[in-house]
Amino acid sequence: MQIQETKPIDAPEHCPGPSSETAGSASACAGCPNQQICASAPRGEDPDLPLVTERLSKIKHKILVLSGKGGVGKSTFSSQLAWALSLEEDKQIGLMDVDICGPSIPRIMGVEKEEAHQSSEGWSPIYVCPNLAVMSIGFLLPSDDSSVIWRGPKKNGLIKQFIKDVNWENLDFLIVDTPPGTSDEHLSLVQFFKNAGIDGAIVVTTPQEVALQDVRKEIDFCRKASIPVLGIVENMSGFVCPSCRNKSNIFTINTGGGEALAKEMNVPFLGRVPLDPSIARSCDFGKSFVDECPESPASEIIIDIINRVDQNLQTKKSSSL
Structure with a gap:
């Protein structure tokens, strides 16, 4: 799969692209809000791209986890x-955190x-x-409280190091956890993965419209960047009582939630993961929720989502043959 070069958001129709020799100076750049950014960016293709592509080629499946909205439980x-x-146990999994x-x-x-x-051999994960x-x-x-105050080029450089300098070995799956939005980190991933290919993105939302509105933008970004959308996951979909296992809706679903959005955007709907206090507890203490609470409805749904994603990947593989 070839990923087209991503153009700046709100770019004019004939934008030359940020890697072009005429980026920021072409006639189409006049009036573009990204003109100064493109004009000051490095020209031409990144010389490290062949090495990055070689490293990524050893990974069978590369999946991005995206959301236009913060606080939806993407990480x-x-x-x-x-x-x-x-x-x-026979599968090797990598989890790369690019929320810098x-x-x-x-x-x-x-x-x-x-x-x-x-x-x-490089950095050891x-x-x-x-x-x-x-x-x-x-x-x-240096500490858990240290802040990272970086502009785009430094973020871009670190993401590149995470791909080419980390000894990932031969992975079956690389899951990439991204920050909210469609900004520097996302554009860097598109650039580095464009020759090796991305299997697709899982887009996470919560049921309320304020989150769905931003998720629409994220799906639009995926389409402009030629990233297949493997499906939408509706997170925090109701509350499951840890005692009686009954489910109560916390958010009022005025517009149909993630499932309605999936139909509207013509992408698969993967499932609803309910609020379960055990998920938050597992994350706070660094535990595997599906191991700690295998009988929870949320665990069953997460496993079902994995099966659906695997099925989507197999379908894509068959259709490409």
């Missing part, structure tokens, strides 16, 4: 997806006190269990 879902995939300014994956995975180490490796800027900061 929580990414971590539980990685945990659940690792239940198959808000890295929560180390704590969620229970490895916040670990430090990344370098060897002759942190292994949560024998077949689940994690990489995050959180392992490189």
